[in-house]
Amino acid sequence: MDAIRTASGVPLKRLYQIFPSKNSLIEAYLRRRDARWLRNLAEYVDTYDAPEQRVLAVFDWLFLWFNEPDFRGCGFINAFGELGATSQEVADIAKAHKDAFRRCLADLVAAADAPAWLTDQLVLLAEGAMTTAAISGSPEPARHARDAARVLLPVAHAAASPLPEQAVALAHNPAPVSPGGTTTR
Amino acid sequence: MDAIRTASGVPLKRLYQIFPSKNSLIEAYLRRRDARWLRNLAEYVDTYDAPEQRVLAVFDWLFLWFNEPDFRGCGFINAFGELGATSQEVADIAKAHKDAFRRCLADLVAAADAPAWLTDQLVLLAEGAMTTAAISGSPEPARHARDAARVLLPVAHAAASPLPEQAVALAHNPAPVSPGGTTTR
DNA sequence: CATCTGAGAAAACGCCCGTTCTCCCACGGT
DNA sequence: ACCGTGGGAGAACGGGCGTTTTCTCAGATG
Numbered sequence: 068m069d070a071i072r073t074a075s076g077v078p079l080k081r082l083y084q085i086f087p088s089k090n091s092l093i094e095a096y097l098r099r100r101d102a103r104w105l106r107n108l109a110e111y112v113d114t115y116d117a118p119e120q121r122v123l124a125v126f127d128w129l130f131l132w133f134n135e136p137d138f139r140g141c142g143f144i145n146a147f148g149e150l151g152a153t154s155q156e157v158a159d160i161a162k163a164h165k166d167a168f169r170r171c172l173a174d175l176v177a178a179a180d181a182p183a184w185l186t187d188q189l190v191l192l193a194e195g196a197m198t199t200a201a202i203s204g205s206p207e208p209a210r211h212a213r214d215a216a217r218v219l220l221p222v223a224h225a226a227a228s229p230l231p232e233q234a235v236a237l238a239h240n241p242a243p244v245s246p247g248g249t250t251t252r
Numbered sequence: 253m254d255a256i257r258t259a260s261g262v263p264l265k266r267l268y269q270i271f272p273s274k275n276s277l278i279e280a281y282l283r284r285r286d287a288r289w290l291r292n293l294a295e296y297v298d299t300y301d302a303p304e305q306r307v308l309a310v311f312d313w314l315f316l317w318f319n320e321p322d323f324r325g326c327g328f329i330n331a332f333g334e335l336g337a338t339s340q341e342v343a344d345i346a347k348a349h350k351d352a353f354r355r356c357l358a359d360l361v362a363a364a365d366a367p368a369w370l371t372d373q374l375v376l377l378a379e380g381a382m383t384t385a386a387i388s389g390s391p392e393p394a395r396h397a398r399d400a401a402r403v404l405l406p407v408a409h410a411a412a413s414p415l416p417e418q419a420v421a422l423a424h425n426p427a428p429v430s431p432g433g434t435t436t437r
Numbered sequence: 438c439a440t441c442t443g444a445g446a447a448a449a450c451g452c453c454c455g456t457t458c459t460c461c462c463a464c465g466g467t
Numbered sequence: 468a469c470c471g472t473g474g475g476a477g478a479a480c481g482g483g484c485g486t487t488t489t490c491t492c493a494g495a496t497g
Binding site: 139140143144145146147148149151152158161162165184187188190191192193194195196197198199201202203204207208211212214215218219222223 | 324325328330336337343350375381382383384388397399403404407408
């Protein structure tokens, strides 16, 4: 609080007029961050035209983000880990943010004529890249996620195309895989 | 502190004899958790024999973990988000834990005759599943991660096998993908 | 039996920090 | 010029909590 007062120059009195409590300030901050983050991502993706490129652009953008000097991981993941157990409001905002990100990705996946289940897989790659980049302190996870997406995208696309034999062939390709578990959801 | 005292029944005095400060207690807790987590994972994986199944078993185990009633996400990710910026010690423990997990996965990948770079991709799927499961409150991300791994594993295996044409065929399968960026790192 | 040691229980301290209160000045109306 | 209002700056309050201290007593020792 005092640090914010000092940094912003806004007197404490006014601060409490605008935000009745510290929590409400945090929530407002997270909401603002949510909007800006999604907007920046969308703007970057929009510099590409080809649907497949637009999907992969998400991971290129992550790489740029991870390279920012003050990158400290996804603020929503951090906030959820710290406050999610005590503040339902913060938990909800984090959940809403991740849902919005998922919808964004789902749109890109749909535009690339890939099946919807690819979305969930790409979300995991992106989220995993965020936490791994934060903890390891390296931007490389974005590249690894992109590499994985480059594999998953065509496979998913083939699975959705009118030639299902391709998907089947890919599914149990050379190496036989565990019997349990369904492939789509 | 007081809650720990109450819950454990250990008097505060003795607590401070064993752990000079709250931080040292937290660090000890994280170290113990680190060992237990990796041991549980290894024990579960060891119930399988086939190398490919052992890789996928990691995600089955994640599913079991996510279904535990008090699952609140990966404690190391949470601790890093909350304390990583202020406590170098906590940051190091989190990093060490994730490194150990990565090594565990790398061994499984090597045993399945898959190239090393698959490890990084599986790590991202697992980490992403942890955070997504925590925030969404659902265990399903484990299944999605497993589905993705089921696709990546045979492709990677094929890429490492002495028939590189398969990998190339898979790489630019039906849908051409973004020109920029290298495939392996 | 007297005494000393060490552990247990809980009160007390001190600090941090979110929140509120007080003081003071500048400005606008009459 | 006088006075009331509103906003700025910082001190002050209060609770929470990590840490320390005090008090007491059980058991061992000479």
